Amino acid sequence: MGPMRAGRRGPAEAGPTPPPGRISRGSSGWRRTSGCPSSIWPTCRGGDGGSFINIWATWCGPCREEIPHLAKLKDLLANEPEVVVLSFNVDTEIGLIAPFVKEHGITLPVLPAAVYVQDLLPVMSIPRNWVVGRDGVLLAEQIGFGSNGEEWVKSVQAKIESARGSGPR
Numbered sequence: 001m002g003p004m005r006a007g008r009r010g011p012a013e014a015g016p017t018p019p020p021g022r023i024s025r026g027s028s029g030w031r032r033t034s035g036c037p038s039s040i041w042p043t044c045r046g047g048d049g050g051s052f053i054n055i056w057a058t059w060c061g062p063c064r065e066e067i068p069h070l071a072k073l074k075d076l077l078a079n080e081p082e083v084v085v086l087s088f089n090v091d092t093e094i095g096l097i098a099p100f101v102k103e104h105g106i107t108l109p110v111l112p113a114a115v116y117v118q119d120l121l122p123v124m125s126i127p128r129n130w131v132v133g134r135d136g137v138l139l140a141e142q143i144g145f146g147s148n149g150e151e152w153v154k155s156v157q158a159k160i161e162s163a164r165g166s167g168p169r
Contacts, residue, residue, distance in 0.1 A: 049082035050139070050163025052156065054108075055117055055128040057090045058100040062145040063127040067104055069149035073156055074108045083160055088113035090126065131159040139163050 054070055056063035070087070077083050086109040089097050094112050101110055118124065131140040140159040145152065 049080060050134050050160055051084040051086070051130075051132040052077075052160055053130040053132065054087040055090060055113075055126050055130075056087060057126055058096045059091070060126050064104075065147075066127050066145040066149075066152075067106060069145075069152055070108060071105070072149070073153050076153070076157065077160070082164075085109075086111060088117055090114045090117050090124065129156065131156070131163050133163045 052073070054066070056066070074085050077085055087106075089110050089112055091097055091112070092114050094114075097110060097112055100106075121128075125143045127143075127145050129142040130138055133139050139162060142155075
């Protein structure tokens with residue numbers, strides 16, 4: 001498992017401008033662009049305490065290993081409604097998602113997001129986790145999952161805690 005990397009605000013790279021409301025890669029990190037179509041995201045801001053977004057697929061072995069630890073993270077954050085915890089599933093066969101979610105007892109919100117994520121990321125590597133500040137800026141990203149789930153949960157909790165202090169209220 002790679003460590004969560006801190007993002008930095010910076011100017012966008014030269015190239016095509018992403019559609020409004022999408023997170024785009026900047027030259028020195030990640031940022032959220034202005035605008036927010038409600039059909040893609042119900043709010044331009046994350047929760048007042050930030051957001052945690054997990055990107056996964058049913059066919060991904062490391063994603064499956066991460067599931068129990070996602071459940072633990074969700075349980076630990078259950079009394080913190082200001083923190084939004086959700087997942088983007090990138091399966092191209094949408095019919096696989098609901099049976100998998102039911103079979104594995106996944107209780108966090110799962111959004112079918114294959115096209116959205118594929119448009120957003122130049123290279124698909126999963127599992128992928130994002131911690132987003134309440135201002136919509138991507139503060140940390142992790143790609144992959146290792147075998148130490150307890151350390152992973154602690155690392156994510158620390159990044160979420162740092163998101164609480166980011167951006168305007």
